[in-house]
Amino acid sequence: SMRDKRAAVNAAAYNLLRESNPRDEAFVVNFSDRAYLDQGFTTDRVALNRSLYRLDSRGTTALYDTVTAAADELSHHAKERKEALLIITDGADNASRLTLQQAIRRVQDLGGPVVYSVGLLFDTDPRETERAKQALEALSAETGGVAYFPSSLDEVNTIADEVARDIRSQYTLGYRST
Secondary structure, eight states: OOTTTHHHHHHHHHHHHHHSOTTOOEEEEEESSSEEEEEEEESOHHHHHHHHTSSOOOSOOOHHHHHHHHHHHHHHHOSSSOOEEEEEESSOOOSOSSOHHHHHHHHHHTTOOEEEEEEOOTTSOHHHHHHHHHHHHHHHHTTTOOEEOOSSGGGHHHHHHHHHHHHHTOOOOOOOOO
16 A cells, blocks of 8 residues: 555655755665664665665554564664654555554553654545554554645655754753762
8 A cells, every 4th residue: 555655755854855865864664564674774865765665565564563563673773862763554444463552551661752644545445544543643642743634645755854854953951860
């Protein structure tokens, strides 16, 4: 179902990278019935862009398992405390071993990333649309992120710009008692 959307999604993901701080590290996880780490942490935008095109869109959607795998990758390899995941999907999870609540809890237990999700649900079966929308809203809300639901592929680049601005304008305040 993502095959026809993949070029626009890849362009938006690369736009997010381009709009981010050049010193920010990123990684790419593609998924269908399971998650594939196609590019580990790097600041190399060319390598990241190349990895966006590695997986052919096919099969089922293991969204919850992928979110958990990506959060684990962040917890093991991220050098900075500020972490974000951008998830772009066109359907509801139908292949994960984990439930939505288990995935959310795992991300939260890791002190995990803010999850931004983009649901390309404009041409999805109406029954699946509502289920996918609720799941993406919960994932994002429970982790401090935002869920977006564009009405067409033309809006995805604008959303990527907004997410990049949001990430760049967040700050972490800390206090340590003596």
